Amino acid sequence: MAMRMELDPAVALVxxxxxxxxxxxxAAAAVEVQQAMVGSAAIERRDQLALRLGRHVVELAMVVSDLRRYASASAAxxxxxxxxxxxLEFQLDARLP
Structure with missing residues (x-):
């Protein structure tokens, strides 16, 4: 079921x-994880964590972009x-005596 969401554009921008x-x-945390010094046994795990964190960063950045685009379209x-x-109000006023 589709859900309709209405949001004040100013609130969306905040x-x-x-x-x-x-x-x-x-993003800064992902860099720190990637640069962390670990033993050779933990390198693969460190890299996996940094990659997963980086993917979440990308996903959130896309949400931010979508939210900003929505706010702009909503305001317009x-x-x-x-x-x-x-x-319409002007036209109605013009027709009324």
Whole structure:
């Protein structure tokens, strides 16, 4: 079942900024994991962890991009609806005595 979600564009942009900050932190953590000095037996595990963390960073970055795009489209839609409402109100006022 599809779910319709409505969100204030300004709230979406704040959320996107918070997620972007998390993406930056996770990316830095992935670098730290990759650069960590470990014994030879743990190198493969370290690399796997860094790779998984990097994948999550990419996924979150895509969510941030989608959220920002949604907020922009939503704000543009709201402006268009408000403009059309003003036009209709003007036309109605012009027809009323």
């Amino acid at each position: 959320g996107a900024a918070e997620l972007a900050a998390l993406v930056d932190e996770l 839609h709201e402006r268009a609806v408000a403009e059309r409402a003003r036009e």
